[in-house]
Amino acid sequence: MLDINKIRADFPILTQKVNGKPLVYFDNGATSQKPKVVIDAIVKYYEEINANIHRGVHTLSQLATDAYEVSRGKIQNHINAKFPYEVIFTAGTTHGINAIANGFASILKAGDEVMVSALEHHSNIVPWQMLCEKTGAKLVVIPMNEEGELILSEFDKLLSDKTKIVTVNHISNALGTLNPIKYIIDKAHQFGAAVLIDGAQAVPHLKPNVQELDCDFYVFSGHKICGPTGTGVLYGKEEWLRKLPPYQGGGEMIATVSFEKTTYADLPHKFEAGTPNIAGGIVLGTAIDYLNEVGFENIQAYEHELLEYATSKLLEIEGLRIFGTAKEKTSVISFNIDGIHPYDIGTIIDKLGIAVRTGHHCAQPIMDFYKIPGTIRASFAFYNSKEEIDIFVEAVKKAKTMLS
Numbered sequence: 001m002l003d004i005n006k007i008r009a010d011f012p013i014l015t016q017k018v019n020g021k022p023l024v025y026f027d028n029g030a031t032s033q034k035p036k037v038v039i040d041a042i043v044k045y046y047e048e049i050n051a052n053i054h055r056g057v058h059t060l061s062q063l064a065t066d067a068y069e070v071s072r073g074k075i076q077n078h079i080n081a082k083f084p085y086e087v088i089f090t091a092g093t094t095h096g097i098n099a100i101a102n103g104f105a106s107i108l109k110a111g112d113e114v115m116v117s118a119l120e121h122h123s124n125i126v127p128w129q130m131l132c133e134k135t136g137a138k139l140v141v142i143p144m145n146e147e148g149e150l151i152l153s154e155f156d157k158l159l160s161d162k163t164k165i166v167t168v169n170h171i172s173n174a175l176g177t178l179n180p181i182k183y184i185i186d187k188a189h190q191f192g193a194a195v196l197i198d199g200a201q202a203v204p205h206l207k208p209n210v211q212e213l214d215c216d217f218y219v220f221s222g223h224k225i226c227g228p229t230g231t232g233v234l235y236g237k238e239e240w241l242r243k244l245p246p247y248q249g250g251g252e253m254i255a256t257v258s259f260e261k262t263t264y265a266d267l268p269h270k271f272e273a274g275t276p277n278i279a280g281g282i283v284l285g286t287a288i289d290y291l292n293e294v295g296f297e298n299i300q301a302y303e304h305e306l307l308e309y310a311t312s313k314l315l316e317i318e319g320l321r322i323f324g325t326a327k328e329k330t331s332v333i334s335f336n337i338d339g340i341h342p343y344d345i346g347t348i349i350d351k352l353g354i355a356v357r358t359g360h361h362c363a364q365p366i367m368d369f370y371k372i373p374g375t376i377r378a379s380f381a382f383y384n385s386k387e388e389i390d391i392f393v394e395a396v397k398k399a400k401t402m403l404s
């Protein structure tokens, strides 16, 4: 059971007033708020051990290196990777996907196929389109249905020996759909295709087990799980990380350099060129510890309650339509009200201290599917409350009256 008052006290920003009203933060899909332990850990790093890592013999450099590697180990345990060097620190989900798409340029040839889904964020579409342009491979799309679920019978039909990589999100940011990724991974493997899972929206709600899933790559951002921006993780199976060329060249990622030839460092450094976000990487471990203390079972049960509560309250509003009604979904509600532009509602409720996202949510193909310009998206985290939902629903009603 979650003690919501205790949890809320961990997040300094939640006591803020915005536009003179208590902040109601329902834009967790865009980024999460940070608990005090995470904020304190950033300050502590810069006050006490700031130094460059993997380079110096001096004490601070070793302390920083140790803390960075401890964090890598925490992430390894958290996602159940087999080896710590299968965990690559990145700047975020976008960075991780680009690193792999770039690596596949050395593998794909004209006529090969890259499969994405209709439910993807632009970050999991555009890098693959760029890859296809470069290699002559073809982009193939798993379609979705009206409820916002992937149509698996179509997926089965699209798979073939030409499919080299399948890349789908674990949870859709625009609709909240929880995708059947285990099915997708196993089926794709039967055709010898690699599978990348975009876990950006999943890791705030669940603990992925990459060995059980048997995915080849799993990527996510630190800022959506109470960690700092500019942090992220690319998990890759050892055999794939060894096979793929590095994404960027520079310091840290080499074994030897001469003008004739450079050899690359071993994993994970081969994929970690340059000075990384050291404080961020360390503190991502702190954020993961914090979430595990709250407990993912507690988080899921509580967020489900919030989702059900908010869904039934919102549906009382006449003319309100929810997009994304998958049987398996997380705490995201994307909706519109007949005849009113989502942006107008977002603007009015912002004046009442409420933060939601409006627009296409970096998922324009989903909006095209529903033939709408965008939606209002309320995405809940474990530190939100039913009282906040009441305030939000009243604000939406007020905005509707003003705009009708």
Ligand code: PMP
Residues within 6 Å of the ligand: 029, 030, 091, 092, 093, 094, 095, 121, 123, 124, 169, 171, 172, 173, 198, 200, 201, 221, 362
């Ligand atoms: N994929 C999904 C499903 C997302 O929700 C997001 C962030 N909105 C991203 C990718 C991109 O993450 P980032 O901007 O942190 O790289």
